[in-house]
Amino acid sequence: MTIKQALRQAIETLTSNRFEEAHLEAELLLRHLLGIGRAELHLRLEDSLPPEQTPELDRLIRRRLSHEPMAYITGHKEFFGLDLIVTADTLIPRPETELLVEKALELAGNRTSPTIADVGTGCGAIAIAMAVHLPQAKVYAFDISTAALEVAALNCERHRVTERVHLLQGDLLQGDLASNIPARIKAGDKPPRYDLILANLPYVSDRQMRGLCDDVRLFEPALALSGGPDGLQQISRLLAQARDKLHPGGAILLEISPEQRTGVVELAGRHLPGDNVKVYPDLSGHDRVIVMESKADKNLAIAPGEGA
Ligand SMILES: C[S@@+](CC[C@H](N)C(=O)[O-])C[C@H]1O[C@@H](n2cnc3c(N)ncnc32)[C@H](O)[C@@H]1O
Incomplete structure (x- = not known):
């Protein structure tokens, strides 16, 4: 069987199972299998698919047919223009989260060497995007999951920010070096205070968690999703800290x-009285990022947004 025939078969299988992006996904699966880029795949369409790779391709297609996300199958996801390694221990970074990075970069722009915390870093998406775009920044990336931090460490190496992104394990901002963390995850000295605290914490409510049966999030770690009865448990705890x-x-x-x-704006009023609170919608028009800016420093200018 040629690569072209294998590609056609994969497209047909995915299409007949109602996968909307069958063509794109079939190509990605073959590229992943062969370890080649798009251009090379198209140059090699008439080559034979090595026979030992046919069962492996079938296995990849079966995983997709079970609705496992493409990012877990290929082990990669693009975020803010960066290719990131993801595993079943990490959330798959979402395009909506890029808005948080955009707003954080706007705010950090006025500081020469900002100190930034990313709480619940997962594969390191937010922390690494900030470090790559702010060469003077020091970033402290926290997660409670050792397995997620190991992936974040690989991504830091891949994007050459290991020296400036300190990976810390622990509950919210109380991270520390744990004995079971690999040596390459360095604790560094935690600063007493940060210029920016960023977080995409788990915010799925218990009711929503129960309804995940048909959802892509079913494959993602509950630790990365579950935010307690109203979804606000971790956010509330972080704002208190x-x-x-x-x-x-x-x-x-x-x-x-x-x-x-409404719930988060109320929490902000309770824990951070006097702060300037704004909520920004994502590209689909859904409220997605809340910014709580303390007024003490007049140098930090926030971009116009939708007042809370
Ligand atoms: C929604 S995921 C976000 C991952 C990544 N920041 C992103 O945007 O793709 C939430 C992350 O918070 C971590 N987490 C959950 N509870 C935590 C806690 N109490 N302290 C620190 N991290 C926590 C999870 O392990 C997970 O990696």
Whole structure:
């Protein structure tokens, strides 16, 4: 069988199972199998598919037919223009989260060497995007999951930011070096305060978690999704901790679920009274990022957004 025939078969199988992006996904599966880029795949269409790779291709297609996300099958996901390694231990970074990075870069732009925390870093998406775009920044990336931190460490190496992204294990901002963390994950000295605290914490409510049976999120770790009864458990705990961890004039940026807007704005009022609170919609028009900016530092200018 030629690569072209294998590709056709894969497209037909995915199409007949109602996969909307059958062509693109079939190509990605073959490229992943052969370890080649798009251009090479098209140059090699008339080559034979090595017979020992046919069962492996079938296995990849079966995984996709079970609705396993493409990112877990290929082990990669693009985020903010960066190719990131993902595994079943990490959330797959979402395009919506790029809005949080955009807003954080706008706010950090006025600082020469900002100190930034990324709480619940997962595969390191937010922390690494910030470090890559702000060469003077120091980033402290926290996660409770050792397995996720191991993936974040690989991504830091891949994007050459290991020296400036400190990976810390622990509960929210209380991260520390744990004995079971690989040597390449360095604790570094945690700063007492940050200019920016960023977080995309788990925010799926218990009710929504129960309804995930047909959802892509079913494949993702519950630890990365579950935010307790109303989805706000971790966000509320972080806001309670964050107050004393922020430089005057600093800001906290959180990704939220649109229906949590009122609840998170209330929490901000309780834990961070006097802060300037704004909520920004994602490209689909859903409230997605909340920015809580402390007013003490007049140098930090926030871009116009939708007032909370
Ligand atoms: C929604 S995922 C976000 C991952 C990544 N920041 C992103 O945007 O793709 C939430 C992350 O928070 C971590 N997490 C959950 N509870 C935590 C806690 N109490 N302290 C620190 N991290 C936590 C999970 O392990 C997971 O990696």
